Amino acid sequence: MSESNKDNTTHFGFSEVPVDEKVKRVADVFHSVAGKYDLMNDLMSGGVHRLWKRITIERSGARPGHKILDIAGGTGDLTKKFSRIVGRDGKVILADINDSMLKVGRDKLIDSGTAGNVEYIQANAECLPFADNTFDIITIAFGLRNVTDKDAALKSMHRVLKPGGKLMVLEFSKTNNPVLSKLYDVYSFNILPQMGKLIANDAESYRYLAESIRMHPDQETLKEMMEMAGLVNCHYENMTGGVVALHTGIKP
Amino acid sequence: MQAMLEAALLSSAESSLNLLLKHNTPALRQVKSLAGKSIHITLTAPHYSFFVLMHEQGIDLLHHSETPADLTLTGSAADLLIMAQSEQSQGKLFGQGIDLEGDLNLAQALKVLLRDFSIDWEAGLAELLGDTLAHPVAEVFAAQSRYLKQSASSFALNTKEFFQEESRILPPPAEVEGFTCEVESLRDDVARLEARIQRLLARAT
Structure with missing residues (x-):
């Protein structure tokens, strides 16, 4: 199930790169796009990413007092809402491996008045720096596909979840609708890099984002990976015809 | 598809209401004083329910909440609109039309908030x-x-x-x-x- 093969290489978009290099290359992509990540997400998805995230929050079952880990939290969309739901007695930890994304997210949240129950941590999802059984809910939205060793990341998340806690993975996935699939391909490989070039002056990073989506495991494979990591009651919900899927699993 | 439509509906309503609150300092101050409180609004016609979560920066609208609401308002959309627009909503808010359950102080504060609400163009x-x-x-x-x-x-x-x-x-x-x-x-x-x-x-x- 592991993404890396015996030659110790892994995919970076459609290219094969040494495992160590993927981390650096992904970091470079996000250093490059961090400043305009929100704007680009809105343009790329027509604002629909906000609805996907809203549905994730609705399905999370978060309530006051909960301790929530938002991995690859980027610019803090989920953290902002969770912070209001968990209230003063709860805590939300925004973790991202990329310090540029973390800084942009932290500034954005502080500017919006979100403070007091939010902490920011630069952490690798593959080896989360938290004690076992710490969190009620863990979310990772549009982040898992950039992780080099997804199995290790899922195991790490499983470890830090409390028994009964919920892991939610929101990620681009595979659509079975042939028309939508064709449109999606044209959009991802032709329009998206051009938009990246025009707005963020960085076509390559956005080409990687499109390629990494295609290389990400499909719905059933990711569900199996979550089960292999020790989660139970794993299921997924397709959104926008399967362009995005929300996977959920519970730590027994 | 329904989940996406509901999310779009709540998202637009939430953005619009927060924009209105942003331009109405007294109302925003009242919302801040109610931070942490939640109101469950159950519409009987059309049949729909959602939660209003008050916080320091405005309000969040959620279709689902795990936390029991501090106040539940049940009534038709028309009755709730009349309540929101009426300057003298005593009869409608506490009498016929809308059923109240929960924190009556919160209901009173909500009534004051709606009564005093005006848009600062x-x-x-x-x-x-x-x-x-x-x-x-x-x-x-x-x-x-x-x-x-x-x-x-x-x-x-x-x-x-x-x-x-x-x-x-x-x-x-x-x-x-x-x-x-x-x-x-x-x-x-x-x-x-x-x-x-x-x-x-x-x-x-």
Whole structure:
């Protein structure tokens, strides 16, 4: 199930790169796009990413007092809402491996008045720096596909979840609708890099984002990976015809 | 698909309401004082329910919440709209139309918030046009808004008067109230008579 093969290489978009290099290359992509990540997400998805995230929050079952880990939290969309739901007695930890994304997210949240129950941590999802059984809910939205060793990341998340806690993975996935699939391909490989070039002056990073989506495991494979990591009651919900899927699993 | 539509609906409503609150400092201050409280609004027609979560920066609208709400308001969309727009919402909020359950202090605070709510057009326009231009434009807006409100109110009054007093197509409220009292009294009399007949029948057998 592991993404890396015996030659110790892994995919970076459609290219094969040494495992160590993927981390650096992904970091470079996000250093490059961090400043305009929100704007680009809105343009790329027509604002629909906000609805996907809203549905994730609705399905999370978060309530006051909960301790929530938002991995690859980027610019803090989920953290902002969770912070209001968990209230003063709860805590939300925004973790991202990329310090540029973390800084942009932290500034954005502080500017919006979100403070007091939010902490920011630069952490690798593959080896989360938290004690076992710490969190009620863990979310990772549009982040898992950039992780080099997804199995290790899922195991790490499983470890830090409390028994009964919920892991939610929101990620681009595979659509079975042939028309939508064709449109999606044209959009991802032709329009998206051009938009990246025009707005963020960085076509390559956005080409990687499109390629990494295609290389990400499909719905059933990711569900199996979550089960292999020790989660139970794993299921997924397709959104926008399967362009995005929300996977959920519970730590027994 | 339904989840996406619901999310889109709540997202638009939330953005619009927060934008209105942003331009109404007293209302935002009241919302801040209620931070952490949640209201469950259950619409009976159309059938839909959602939660309003108050926080320091405004409000969040959620379709689902794990936390029991501090206050539940149940009523039709029309009744809730009347409550939101009415300046004297005493009858509607606490009487017929809307059912209340939970924290009555929160209900009272919500009533005050809705009663005092007004849109500060000038502040919103000033962000776009600057203070110098925003003031006269806002004055025109305010005058138009007052005129429309007055026209609507006098139209409603005239229409009501025409149907109730002049054409006598509709009965005035006092007549309806009297009629309702008589019906209730008749209903009670019939109930008493029925009980008496039952008693007599029981005695006869």
